[in-house]
Amino acid sequence: MISAYTGTQIREAEKPFLADGVGAVLMQRAAYGLANTVVHELRGRGRRLYGSSVAVLAGKGNNGGDGLFAAALLARRGLRATALLTAGAAHEAGLAEFRRAGGHVLALTADNIAELAAAAAGADVVIDAVLGTGAQGGLRGPAGALLERLAQTHPGLVVACDIPSGLDADTGEVNEPVLPADVTVTFGAAKAGLLADPGADFAGSVHVVPIGMEAALPEPALRRLEAQDLHRLRPQPVRRSHKYTRGVLGVVAGSERYPGAAVLACRGALAAGAGMVRYLGPPDVADLVRESCPEVVCGQGSSAEAHVQAWVLGPGVDESAGDQLQRIRDAAATGLPVVADAGALPALPRILAPHQILTPHIGELAALLAGYGVESDRARLEGATLAAARRGAALTGATVLLKGATTLVAAPGGTVFSQSEATPWMATAGSGDVLAGVLGALLAQLSGSATMDHVPRGDRWAAIAAMAASLHGRAGAMASAGGPVTATAVARAIPEVIRHM
Numbered sequence: 197m198i199s200a201y202t203g204t205q206i207r208e209a210e211k212p213f214l215a216d217g218v219g220a221v222l223m224q225r226a227a228y229g230l231a232n233t234v235v236h237e238l239r240g241r242g243r244r245l246y247g248s249s250v251a252v253l254a255g256k257g258n259n260g261g262d263g264l265f266a267a268a269l270l271a272r273r274g275l276r277a278t279a280l281l282t283a284g285a286a287h288e289a290g291l292a293e294f295r296r297a298g299g300h301v302l303a304l305t306a307d308n309i310a311e312l313a314a315a316a317a318g319a320d321v322v323i324d325a326v327l328g329t330g331a332q333g334g335l336r337g338p339a340g341a342l343l344e345r346l347a348q349t350h351p352g353l354v355v356a357c358d359i360p361s362g363l364d365a366d367t368g369e370v371n372e373p374v375l376p377a378d379v380t381v382t383f384g385a386a387k388a389g390l391l392a393d394p395g396a397d398f399a400g401s402v403h404v405v406p407i408g409m410e411a412a413l414p415e416p417a418l419r420r421l422e423a424q425d426l427h428r429l430r431p432q433p434v435r436r437s438h439k440y441t442r443g444v445l446g447v448v449a450g451s452e453r454y455p456g457a458a459v460l461a462c463r464g465a466l467a468a469g470a471g472m473v474r475y476l477g478p479p480d481v482a483d484l485v486r487e488s489c490p491e492v493v494c495g496q497g498s499s500a501e502a503h504v505q506a507w508v509l510g511p512g513v514d515e516s517a518g519d520q521l522q523r524i525r526d527a528a529a530t531g532l533p534v535v536a537d538a539g540a541l542p543a544l545p546r547i548l549a550p551h552q553i554l555t556p557h558i559g560e561l562a563a564l565l566a567g568y569g570v571e572s573d574r575a576r577l578e579g580a581t582l583a584a585a586r587r588g589a590a591l592t593g594a595t596v597l598l599k600g601a602t603t604l605v606a607a608p609g610g611t612v613f614s615q616s617e618a619t620p621w622m623a624t625a626g627s628g629d630v631l632a633g634v635l636g637a638l639l640a641q642l643s644g645s646a647t648m649d650h651v652p653r654g655d656r657w658a659a660i661a662a663m664a665a666s667l668h669g670r671a672g673a674m675a676s677a678g679g680p681v682t683a684t685a686v687a688r689a690i691p692e693v694i695r696h697m
């Protein structure tokens with residue numbers, strides 16, 4: 197599991213070390229990790245160190261200090277190093293060491309922005325060490341103009357020191373201008389803002405460099421499940437399992453207008469190992485489900501009488517599908533774990549519970565929040581997805597799984613998971629229906645399972661939702677293999693991902 201923290205949490209954890217006078221030691225470790233990553237990245241691109249060039253954009257705080265010490269290490273390994281001091285002043289010891297290592301220093305002023313931007317753009321590596329966790333808002337003045345120009349010139353390899361400057365380490369909100377990084381080398385622990393959109397768009401791949409204060413960290417602000425977590429938590433049939441103990445999932449999905457969504461949700465559920473799937477919906481849709489997935493038991497009855505362990509509600513249900521909406525309301529009233537997607541979102545009661553998992557995309561979340569009287573245009577939410585998902589969970593009392601390039605799962609108690617295994621090829625109609633089915637199958641299998649005893653009680657529903665997002669993302673990436681993928685192919689790849697967990 198990757199644990200991520202707010203900038204404030206990291207700074208709090210560092211305080212005792214600074215008080216003990218070992219701040220400089222932490223900085224050395226950070227600089228060493230940063231320089232090593234640069235070396236690794238250059239070598240990975242087939243570049244020799246000797247003769248390559250590095251430009252460090254150094255602000256006046258400790259983030260600039262990290263960057264200067266790292267650039268000094270690189271200069272000693274044969275790189276031509278230039279420091280662009282963006283704030284007049286610079287970290288004293290870092291600058292002195294950089295000079296000793298033979299680095300060349302340029303100071304940014306209002307008059308030489310274009311010249312310095314050209315110098316940085318010409319370097320093989322740009323280290324962005326203008327602002328770290330001490331940033332307050334976005335860069336203004338000459339430093340802002342320099343970053344803006346550089347962002348337009350597509351410089352060589354951009355390595356962000358701790359976080360891309362201007363990114364909010366706590367929230368992932370972006371204070372333009374921000375230079376998109378290929379790699380972010382972050383110190384002590386991942387920052388939450390690197391693992392939530394839009395911050396993740398600017399972070400590139402994130403490398404965590406331990407610096408020795410990790411034991412002092414509190415509960416993380418955000419978590420990410422990794423392969424070993426999926427392995428530990430996955431449902432596992434035992435020798436005496438039968439279909440009912442494996443988990444029966446009820447699906448209320450599809451309508452005359454969108455019959456395919458019912459098929460895709462059922463395919464996702466079957467692929468993720470439900471013991472049995474019961475489908476409830478209109479006869480024509482049920483016929484299609486039966487033809488596509490003969491394993492599914494179809495009916496037209498009421499959801500109040502169905503024997504299931506969990507529900508998937510809403511994929512492909514529109515507001516004109518009256519019977520389906522009634523089934524959704526009845527299913528929600530059973531008190532069982534529920535996945536509420538698409539058409540189910542506006543049909544649920546106002547006060548919900550953590551075992552009711554809402555799966556909106558950002559547009560649906562905007563509509564949901566508006567229903568609670570929260571003014572929320574889509575663009576604003578897109579700029580602050582972490583806050584948006586948290587808000588959704590706090591207002592509804594439900595667990596909110598916010599779909600997107602990064603999928604966030606927020607529990608009403610405050611726990612947040614972030615998963616980003618998916619590929620943009622999965623932005624294709626129907627892939628969300630498959631996700632709803634996968635999540636439903638995991639709920640049906642895991643809601644009473646001892647495997648979840650590993651997870652603190654308050655985090656269980658969110659952990660199951662994060663697991664579904666991870667499974668779905670991995671399946672999509674595997675099925676895509678860098679090319680177009682259909683929702684059906686995503687479902688088909690799920691068993692392979694589970695087999696290799």
Ligand SMILES: NC(=O)C1=CN([C@@H]2O[C@H](COP(=O)(O)OP(=O)(O)OC[C@H]3O[C@@H](n4cnc5c(N)ncnc54)[C@H](O)[C@@H]3O)[C@@H](O)[C@H]2O)[C@@H](O)CC1
Nearest residue numbers: 210222223257258259327328329330331332333334335358
């Ligand atoms: N505290 C520690 O023990 C360690 C800190 N480390 C580094 O230190 C960083 C934090 O350092 P600092 O607290 O010095 O803060 P930063 O270096 O992130 O930035 C603070 C400086 O930038 C200025 N500033 C803030 N917002 C600005 C804006 N919008 N425009 C222009 N200037 C702005 C402030 O006035 C201040 O001088 C971390 O991100 C990390 O890179 C590492 O060296 C590891 C150890």
Ligand SMILES: Nc1ncnc2c1ncn2[C@@H]1O[C@H](COP(=O)(O)OP(=O)(O)O)[C@@H](O)[C@H]1O
Nearest residue numbers: 599600601618619620622623625626627628629
């Ligand atoms: N740019 C992207 N990168 C990765 N995954 C994405 C991207 N856009 C969407 N997805 C994923 O694809 C799925 C789309 O779901 P959704 O919007 O509900 O589509 P639909 O309603 O057509 O099924 C979600 O799982 C989402 O996380």
Ligand SMILES: [K+]
Nearest residue numbers: 324327359361
């Ligand atoms: K930085």
